[in-house]
Amino acid sequence: MLYELATGTATSWEVSPRYEDLLAGTQVEFVRAEVCGLDEAERVVTLRSGTAERQLPYDQCVLAFGLQPRTDAVPGVSEHALTFHSAEDALELKKQLALAQHACRGTGTPLRIGIIGGGYVGVELAANLASALSAAHANGAPAPSVGRPGSCPPSSTHPPQITLVHRSEQLLPGAQPFSRDEAQRRLQSAGVELRLGTRVVNVTPEAISLVPTTAPDGAPVTELPVDLTVWSAGMCPSSVVPGLPLPLDARGRILADATLRVRGHPRLFALGDAAAVVDARRVEAPPTAQAAMQQADYVAWNVRAVVRGEALLPFRYENLGEMLSLGDQSATIAALAQAVRLNGPVAYAVRRAVYAARMPTSTQAAKVGLSWAVDAAFGAMRKAAQLPDKRK
C-alpha cells in the first residue's frame, strides 16, 4: 500500500500504523532501537538508541531484519535518486513530487520522472504515479494529495512523463504471465515510456545515463533528462546482518533450516526477506510479505515448541498468488495457479479487502476496512455526480 500512500489515495494510519498502537493491550513490549550486536554465548542483543546502548537478554531470539535498498551499485544513485521501500520513503516521494511539480509550473516543460527497475515495485509505482499525476494534471492540482483540486493552475501545459528503465527485455521477471501482461498493458495505456534492455550507468540531478544492457564497456551513453529519479533496482539485507556472527548465503541472507532455525544456532530463528529458507518441500521462500507472514506463524509455533520441549514444525510455503496495484482504481490478481484471474476495479476492491483483512490486529483491520469501504462508497457517489476526488 506504499504506492497509495505516495499518491495520497491512502493515509499513514491505514498503511503504516504505529507499533505502539498495534501492540497496545498485549504483553509485548515495544523497544524503538537499532540492533547493533548479538552475543550468543551471553544470550544478549545489543540495542542502540541515539548514543545510548543497552543489552536485551533472551532465551529465544527471532531475527527479521528485512532488506534495504542497495544504492551503491551505480554512481550517483545514493546522492540523486529516491528509494521506495518504507513509509518514510513514500512520504518523501510525495513531498519531492509536489516540489518538482511546483518547479515545473509555468516553465512549459513537463514533469519528468525516471524509475529504475522493472520489478514489482518499479512497475506498480510507475502505474500509480502515472494515474495520480495525470488526474492531478487534468484537475489542475499541484501534486497528489497536495492542495485541493482546482485551487492551483496546472503544473505544466504538458502531462507528466514517466519513464521506466529495466535491464532485461521483459518486465516483472518473476511474475505470473497474466499479471505481467495486464501490467504492461496498463503502463502503455497510462503513457509510461518503457526503456527495456537498458542499463543505468550514472545518475545526476538532471539526467539518467543509459546504455543497452548488452553493450560493451565504453559504449555510447544516452542521457534521459529527469526532474526526479526513483531507484527500485536492487536490495540487500539490512546493514547490521553482515556484522553478526551468523551463517550467511552468497546474497548475505541468514541461512535458516526448514524449521526456520538459524543453522547451527539452536536459540535463534530467522524469517522474512533477510532469511534464506528452503522449506520442507525444497521450495525456496520468496522475498514477499506473503512468505514472511506465513513464516511468522511457524516461528511463533516453533518458539513455543522449544519452550515445551516438543518437536519443531517444518515450514511449508503456500503460494497464494499475487496482487499488483496499477493505479486509477485498478489492480490485477492471479491466484491458484492462475485459475483465479481478476483485473480492473473488481481486482482493486478485492485487493483492498485482502489488505484490510491481513492487518496485524482485528481492531486495525476493522478500522481500515471501514475507512476504505466509506472511501469506495463516496468514490462511487462522486463518480455518479462526476465530481473530482478531493483526496487526490
Ligand SMILES: Cc1cc2nc3c(=O)[nH]c(=O)nc-3n(C[C@H](O)[C@H](O)[C@H](O)COP(=O)(O)OP(=O)(O)OC[C@H]3O[C@@H](n4cnc5c(N)ncnc54)[C@H](O)[C@@H]3O)c2cc1C
Ligand atoms: C513498495 C513495496 C511493495 C511491496 N508489496 C508487496 C506485496 O504486495 N505483496 C507482498 O507479499 N510483498 C510485498 N512487498 C515485499 C514485502 O514488503 C516484504 O517481503 C516484507 O515486508 C518482508 O518482511 P520482513 O519482516 O522480512 O522485513 P521488513 O518488513 O522490511 O521489516 C524489517 C524491519 O526490521 C527493521 N530493521 C532492520 N535492521 C534493523 C536493525 N539493525 N535494528 C532494528 N530494526 C531493524 C527495519 O527497519 C524494518 O522495519 C513489497 C515491498 C515493497 C518495498
